[in-house]
Amino acid sequence: MTVIATESLSKRYPRVTALDRLSLDIGPGVTGLVGANGAGKSTLIKILLGLSPATEGTAAVLGLDVATHGSAIRERVGYMPEHDCLPPDVSATEFVVHMARMSGLPPTAARERTADTLRHVGLYEERYRPIGGYSTGMKQRVKLAQALVHDPQLVLLDEPTNGLDPVGRDEMLGLIRRVYTDFGISVLVTSHLLGELERTCDHVVVVDGGKLLRSSSTSDFTQTTTTLAVEVTDSDAHPDGTAALRKALTEAGLTLHAGEEEGLPGAGHILLVEATGEATYDVVRDTVADLGIGLVRMEQRRHHIAEVFRDSDAAAARAEQFAAQSAQAAAWAATQQKGAGSDGA
Numbered sequence: 040m041t042v043i044a045t046e047s048l049s050k051r052y053p054r055v056t057a058l059d060r061l062s063l064d065i066g067p068g069v070t071g072l073v074g075a076n077g078a079g080k081s082t083l084i085k086i087l088l089g090l091s092p093a094t095e096g097t098a099a100v101l102g103l104d105v106a107t108h109g110s111a112i113r114e115r116v117g118y119m120p121e122h123d124c125l126p127p128d129v130s131a132t133e134f135v136v137h138m139a140r141m142s143g144l145p146p147t148a149a150r151e152r153t154a155d156t157l158r159h160v161g162l163y164e165e166r167y168r169p170i171g172g173y174s175t176g177m178k179q180r181v182k183l184a185q186a187l188v189h190d191p192q193l194v195l196l197d198e199p200t201n202g203l204d205p206v207g208r209d210e211m212l213g214l215i216r217r218v219y220t221d222f223g224i225s226v227l228v229t230s231h232l233l234g235e236l237e238r239t240c241d242h243v244v245v246v247d248g249g250k251l252l253r254s255s256s257t258s259d260f261t262q263t264t265t266t267l268a269v270e271v272t273d274s275d276a277h278p279d280g281t282a283a284l285r286k287a288l289t290e291a292g293l294t295l296h297a298g299e300e301e302g303l304p305g306a307g308h309i310l311l312v313e314a315t316g317e318a319t320y321d322v323v324r325d326t327v328a329d330l331g332i333g334l335v336r337m338e339q340r341r342h343h344i345a346e347v348f349r350d351s352d353a354a355a356a357r358a359e360q361f362a363a364q365s366a367q368a369a370a371w372a373a374t375q376q377k378g379a380g381s382d383g384a
């Protein structure tokens with residue numbers, strides 16, 4: 040069964056092509072849509088909701104054509120926008136009941152569904168307080184609740200972990216996973232971090248510059264891209280533990296990336312080892328033990344979107360553009376800091 044299908048979908052603005060001949064076929068479950076800022080994720084969501092027309096190509100959601108059945112799609116689909124859009128003066132209960140009524144639920148059903156949904160997102164205790172006093176994490180939960188309240192078949196979540204700290208991100212990702220496992224509601228969730236979606240999604244779609252870079256099940260994805268970061272101590276027998284481990288792992292047949300990363304201050308370097316399966320972990324552990332050095336850490340590297348882009352020329356250009364922008368931003372921040380410092384002196 041296909042939940043979302045697009046065929047050569049394009050969206051051109053006067054000065055930018057936001058989507059470029061995108062063809063997708065997404066089934067039930069939790070699907071991650073990953074791309075750097077400006078990749079076209081929000082544009083795709085707006086087209087899927089029937090809120091913005093495509094320039095070319097076709098798209099269907101739950102078998103309904105977005106060009107002709109926008110309102111029928113919005114009846115069956117929940118949407119969590121990226122930006123802050125909540126009224127500060129009303130409580131979560133008032134707001135979510137209002138959204139449920141807007142979706143066509145009668146008053147009693149709207150109140151009951153609101154209570155259930157707010158409990159699901161973990162906002163039960165605070166539900167009568169005005170939203171204006173909520174933390175970012177609580178506001179994200181209200182946005183999730185209003186997307187779920189009318190019991191949709193699919194929810195489109197635009198950057199739901201934005202602005203959250205690591206604990207808040209994990210909690211939100213857990214909630215999103217349960218939207219499908221507990222209620223059977225399919226999810227399309229966007230993020231610019233591939234690493235966080237790997238744990239939550241059954242399927243991952245990567246877009247860059249409006250083009251499809253990759254679409255595959257999460258397990259295929261991680262199998263082919265997993266890198267282990269390994270950090271070890273030195274010993275009397277091996278004064279450079281990292282070098283000894285590099286040699287031993289190469290001899291054991293593992294592939295190591297050319298570079299080493301700086302470890303924690305005072306510690307050694309980190310080796311980056313290509314992991315082809317579970318066995319790689321055992322080989323690293325046994326080799327470290329045989330050398331008699333200490334294992335400080337062995338962890339799966341979080342994949343930043345740039346790593347997926349490694350093989351794409353277009354993306355390489357984009358990565359350079361990001362780097363240039365970051366350098367500019369850093370220079371600007373440094374100027375500001377300097378200015379603030381001299382003001383204070």
Ligand SMILES: Nc1ncnc2c1ncn2[C@@H]1O[C@H](COP(=O)(O)OP(=O)(O)OP(=O)(O)O)[C@@H](O)[C@H]1O
Pocket residue numbers: 052053055056057074075076077078079080081082083198
């Ligand atoms: N209404 C618009 N008019 C002109 N250009 C637009 C409009 N909306 C989006 N764009 C451009 O289209 C491109 C894709 O934007 P989009 O918001 O879909 O990206 P995104 O992947 O969702 O990124 P972000 O997370 O930063 O929103 C960007 O270059 C953006 O500047």
